[in-house]
Amino acid sequence: MKLILSYLKHYKKMFALNVFSVFGFALVELGIPTIVAWMIDRGVSEKDTAFIFEMGGVILLISLLGTAGTILLGYCCAYLSTSITRDIRNDMFEKTQEFSHREFKEFGTASLITRTTNDAFQIQMFLNILFRTALMTPVMTVGSIVLVLKASLSLSMVILGTVPFIVVGVIIVAKRSELLSERQQSSLEWINRISKENISGIRVIRAFTNDRHEKKRFDEANSAYMGYSKKLFKLMSVTQPAFYFLMNLAGMLIYWISSIMIEQGGLNIGQLVAFMDYLFHVMFSIMLFCLVFMMYPKAAVSARRITKIFDAVPAVENASGEGGSPIRIDEITFDHVTFAYPDGEEAVLTDVSFTVKKGETIAFIGSTGSGKSTLINLVPRAYDVSGGRILVNGKDIREIDLKSLRNSIGFIPQKAMLFSGSIADNLKFGKEDASLKEMEEAAKTAQAYDFIMEKGGFDVQITENATNVSGGQRQRLSIARALVRKPEVYIFDDSFSALDFKTDAKLRKELKKVLKDAVMMVVAQRITSIMDADKIMVLNEGRVVGAGTHKELLESCRIYQEIAASQLDKEELAHD
Structure with a gap:
């Protein structure tokens, strides 16, 4: 309820209107039986036609007001x-945008x-x-009980005798449904995870x-979800027949007692008719309350899962x-x-130091798993x-404000990611007002x-x-997206891997002209x-094992020599 109340405060006027409409609904449901009782006991019994028509007009007016109240509700x-x-x-969604990689890994895509x-x-x-019954139920229950007690104290005892059975049943159902709801949501996550993996793979x-x-795999997950859902539906389906059974049982008992009271002159027929209507409203209000109470565990499970997202503190916090x-x-x-992943035991990067200035190009190379992508x-x-520090202009x-920092960076990931939409939409991703000329x-x-x-x-859809x-086209569009910004x-996180050598060479030549500052x-x-x-850093198992230009590393770094020997032919090596 804390989650709901925190959002409800933004809709105070609409909630007040909701409260007002509840009383309009209650006016109809409780007012009409009372007027009908008057029509029977006075109009019909005393053959007062004028009174019957007069009360009929009142019922029509109340019905119109009640209809308006019900629609408004x-x-x-x-x-x-x-x-x-x-x-x-x-x-x-806004909260997840603040998450670091750690939170995404912790919750998982399917779960989010x-x-x-x-x-x-x-x-x-x-x-x-809740909004339909939360206020209506107490208003209807209190109003119905007052009118029931006023109509006949003896018959009221029958209603009070059935209430404990309903309350006990609701508590049992609620506890059972909460456990099933939690398992149902977990199995749905399992379905989503398998579906995502199958579609992407x-x-x-x-x-x-x-x-x-x-x-x-999918059938197992789907069957598990079906099993929990079936148990929940079975549990919920038992409540309504049980409610009507109790209501009918109470009704039979009331008819039996009231027949004796009418014979003895202690009860009028109009009172009995009104009393049965009040009985229905008391029982129906209690059933609505039970429905809310039974739905609450499932909603509470969902609310807790949502609240966990809101309560998650991003590992990367913004400075300002x-x-x-x-x-x-x-x-x-x-x-x-030095860097180690939150769930890792060993450092992925250890004691890495270097400086790159404006107008310079620094490159990172090394075997797979050496920490290159992690570093950038x-x-x-x-x-x-x-451990250690990363300094920007000595700070x-x-x-530094996180958004300002990221707005100053053009990041081209290892796996080129394009979004549904036109090519122009993708190129404008980092700069919404980019002109056609810039693109x-x-x-x-x-x-x-x-x-x-x-x-x-540029209007072709991706x-x-x-x-x-x-x-290769994806990589080039990703590079263009960063250039537009x-x-x-x-x-560039291995952003040229899908390009042929000719395109790679042309691209690097053009980049050198454009990115000189x-x-x-x-x-x-x-x-x-x-x-x-200008500088190449050679990484091995998270440590810098060589630093310098291409020629310098060919002379001084064994690992770089091995990489070069595996990629360059003898003529190229001799020339270098």
Whole structure:
């Protein structure tokens, strides 16, 4: 309820209107039986036709007011439940944007999707019932009990005798449903995870003809979800028949007692008719309360899962939380940097130190797992260092506004990521107001202009997962996207791996012209991509084992010599 109340305060006026409409509904439901009792006991018994018509007019008026109140109640409930759920989803999405890699790994993609979609939907369903019944139930219950007691104290004892059975049943159902709801949501996460893996990995699955195994995995997850859902539905389906059984039992007992009272002259027929209506409203109000009470455990499970996202403290915290404008970056210094992943035991990087200045290109090379990508991911603060410091213009990177820092960086990841939409949309991702001329210039530098024109221009749509462009084209579009932004720092994380040697050479030549006033950091597997770098850092098992130019490293670094020998022919080595 704490989560719901924190959002409800933004809709005070609509909630007040919801309260007002509840009383309109109660007026109809409780007012009409009372008037009908008067019509029977006075109008029918005394054959007072004028009174009957008069009360009929009152019933018509109350019905119109009640109808308006019921419609208004439905509108308020729908508006409040959908608006609050929308706000929760928006806030969850905004919160996840603040997460570092650690939080994404901790929650998992499937879990975050389930919490944003299904868990939020469970909250919405509960809110719709809650706003419809939370106030109506006590108003109807109190009003009905007062009128029941007023109509007949003796008959009221029958109703009071059934209430304890209902309450005990509700408590049992609620405890059981909470456990089942938690398991149901976990199994839904399992389904989402398997579905995501199958969709993204369909080519690998088909290549290994592993369709049957994947179908079995999905069937197991789906069957588990079905099992928990079936148990929940069975549990809930028992409550309504049990309620009607108790109500009918109470009704039979009341008719039997009332027949004796009418025969003895202690009860009028009109009173009995009104009493049975009041009985229905008392029992129905209690059932609505039970429904809310039974739905609460499922909503509570979802609310706890959502609250965990809101309570998560990002490992990478913003220094100021203000700003956002790009900053000038003249130099970046790694000062004895050590880094270990939050869930790792050993350091991935150990005592790394170097400085790169504006207009310089620094490259990183080494065997797989040597820490190259990890190192450059520390610059935009995907993670924070475990030891040492990263300095930007002599200032600790953790003291700089995070948005300003990232707005000053053009990051081209190892796996080129394009979004659904046009090519222009993707190129404008880092600069929304980029002109056509800026996009064309960036595309030409990235060696992407020709194939963009061949495909039909910048308005051509990129399909989901960018299946209509090749790996090399994806990389060039990613590079063009960073170039459009014109940042202070360019980070290339093995961003030339899918390019042929000819395109690679052209691209590097053009980049050298355009990026002469920027800091350029390059991770590469191919020596030909970094031969012209001002400084090359050779990494091995997280440590710097060599630093210098291409020629210097060929003379002084054994590991670099081994890499060069495996990639360059004898003539190239002799020339170098």
